[in-house]
Amino acid sequence: MRTSGWTRAAALAGTAVLALTGCAVHIEPRLAAPGPPERTECGTLTIANLPWTGYEANVAVVSHLAENRLNCTVVVKDLTAEEAWAEVAAGTADVILENWGREALRKRYIDEERTVVEHGMTGNKGVVGWYVTPWLVEEYPDITNWKNLNKYAHLFRTPTSGGKGVLLNADPSYETNDPALIRNLKLDFVVSTTGSEEKLIEAFREAERNRRPAIGYFYTPQWFLAEVDLVHIKLPPYTPGCDADPEKVACDYQPYDLDKIANRRFAESGNPAAELIKNFQWTNTDQNQVARYLTIDKMSHNEAAKKWLDANPEVWQTWLPAD
Structure with a gap:
């Protein structure tokens, strides 16, 4: 909108009168936008480990980087998915590195109790079903x-x-x-x-x-x-909501973009391991390669992680905290 010369002049005159009569104009200070949390030392990082080899591949690689690049002390706890969500919510575990759906647990711990947060995607595409x-x-x-x-x-x-x-x-x-x-x-x-x-x-x-x-x-x-x-096997195609009632489900499984789950306090703490894990993303091919090192080649977690990390620096260097 264009302002007329008269309006501008009147505004200036009004300002001059205020100044001459000693009236003070109170201006509220502008609050700075909240920045990222202050960076802390890593300390102890507790990772939930769930019972499938692809998940162990995630744990191997993230643990190796946390220990060797961030000076973390890593504790790995073998848990079921239900146990892992409960421990992350309680703060006795910090993260779940690969989550498949679990809508009831999301509702309880993320939406209602607000003790847990989604902590970025893994990059993996999950497909579940029946196979022959x-x-x-x-x-x-x-x-x-x-x-x-x-x-x-x-x-x-x-x-x-x-x-x-x-x-x-x-x-x-x-x-x-x-x-x-x-x-x-x-x-x-x-x-x-x-x-x-x-x-x-x-x-x-x-x-x-x-x-x-x-x-x-x-x-x-x-x-x-x-x-x-x-x-x-081709079951009746999945459509959103077809599995809403577990007792009435008659369709194939939902395809998943797999994600990570973290304790809220840990995610917002400024811990460099929280940033590493949030940035951690790779492909199904990457995960399968490390899983084969663990299962077929019988490598230790440390050996499997190091072999993959040595071959793929352009991938994992982007996961590290900026400083």
Whole structure:
């Protein structure tokens, strides 16, 4: 808007009168915008370690950098996902380095209690679902459509499965929709838990090697898929909200952009490890490579991390705190 000369002159005259009559004009001081928290020493960094090898790859690399670049004392605690969220909320663990969904825990600890915060993305793309061994697809090409699974359920029976096909699961702490999916899609299967990621991988490996049927819950990123290229079963497509009621779910799993979870006080403390972890991002290929070092090459966490870090300085140098 243009101001007339008269208005400007009147304003100037008014200012002069105020000055001559000794009237004071109070001007509120401008408050500076809050800056980042003051940088502190790292001290002890406590990382939750969850039971799958890709997660251990994250822990190996972040721990190595925290210890060797930031002079942190790193403590790693083996926990289930539920335990890890509770400990991060309580401050007895600082971070979860790879989180898959967990909407109920997000609501409780982030939205309601506000003790936990989202702490950046990992860069990994998570895909969960049902998979079968490659030889089965060669033998029965239509087995990848869920509508045909009952036709082949007899292939997956065991002496203890009550005449039903067996759908394999891994660690019992993994959050799956499998019992509900079987029930709601009216599939002639039961869930059988192998007990760990390692045992599930070995079951798939042996099934492919000996041309025995195997179907189970699996996911990527996962280094094993470079060894045995498991084939994803097409369940009814995922749409937002189709899994809102766990008892009524009848669709495939949600694809995830995986993220990190941190204790709020830790995230806002100025600790350089908090900045390192927030900046930490890599690809599925990166994670799978370190996971193979740990599992196939039998390297220690320190050896696996160092080998990957030595080969990829252009990636991890961007994670370090600026100063």
